Amino acid sequence: MKLVKHIANLGYGSRKEVQWMFREGRITDAAGEVLYADDPLDHDAIRLDGEPLDPPSGLLLMLHKPVGYTCSMKDPGRIVFDLLPPRFRLRSPVLSTVGRLDRDTSGLLLLTDDGQLLHRIIAPKSKLSKVYLATLAEDLRGDEVATFASGTLMLDEEKTPLLPAELALLGPRQARLTLHEGRYHQVRRMFAAVGNHVQALHRERIGGLTLGELPAGEWRALDAGERAQLFAGG
Template identity: 30%
Template sequence: MFLNKFLSQSGISSRRKAVNEIKNGHVSVNGHVIKDPAFRVKESDTVTYKGKKIQQEKHIYILLNKPEGYITAVSDTHGHKHVMDLIDLRGKVRLFPVGRLDKDSTGLLLITNDGDLAQKLAHPKYEISKLYEVVLDQNFDSEFFAKLLQGIKLKDGISKADKIFYTKRSSRKKISIEIHSGKNRVVRRLFKSLGYNVVKLDRVEYATLSKRGLNKGEWRYLTGEEVKKLKARHFEYAEPVV
């Protein structure tokens, strides 16, 4: 295994950041400083980071149905509740949420210690799809469907929906929108640009994952098959240096 991948899978950092740590001389293998991220690590090797021995963590993948009132962070200094408060794991396990949902939004969050996977899921080039169900403050005019599919210019560039439809035929305030953009609060901003306020926003799908069967505030481990599908569908898992 490449040294930078070893650091990433040990929870030290993402694979890209691990490259810098290695090149800066912070990593040693069997007592020797190694500055080559592509150095091959064997099972018998002793790897240290800034003088401390590191070991590969077992990867953990958790699906959380985030309720309102929690920020997407691992800690907070301002007294806010954060999503890690909802996950009770024994022992010291370094976990972090992938992507974000704002405090007032609900729905699916992936939480893991797999830095390599998290980095790829967050990278724009992989265009990871997310499906949201939103409730608006007023009936949504169907003429705007085409505009959202074509793209709307926001302050940080053009964003568009991949799919959009009424969630229920009986209500024109409830909209389902699929989007791959990872821009901050992009769904709320898209509707705001058209004169609508989002009253509720719930993420129901993320990549190959669904929150079906999870009540708000509940979490579960991903199955081996779910992890396999998540990786196989979106990424070619070779061992690039960066």
């Protein structure tokens, strides 16, 4: 791939705009030597205005999603892409969220431009565990643990029962729930099915991957080891 196309695909501008960046001497190598559009492609050595390029295609990143943001490009309100560099919206292949967290849910959200990886993560057969911390409106009775683990709980308008899920009671109105599937608004609907209401919801983990010390609203790209960690967690 030519340098111009590669940099344009990362969202830095149209091909014409990137060509002007070369003419203006804004694209250099790590030592500050000006590069030309016909130079060999060496992604890690390229600098734009002295800064390294964003990760190339095949990107997987984690975002600590705050409450109040939606996982949509079309929502008129705040969207998770507002938390990323604006050029990320222009990448090719397109950057997409891996599943969704609703507006009122915070926590770990993955995004990728790798379609095969996206489908591997969300495919039902992967059964990647997802762990949520839920704060409830009413005191937990205690029998919810057995109900969620039974594999027989049916949600409204569903035709198949939920897979067994693990519920750990952390307090009268707080619990940690581990799911092995991803149905629409599943956590909220599960607690509604046992007569309760989720007041706050935070996703702590996907597979073996957690947010660690990543602050709310921040993101970072994941390396090969962290990708392996994602799937190692089952």
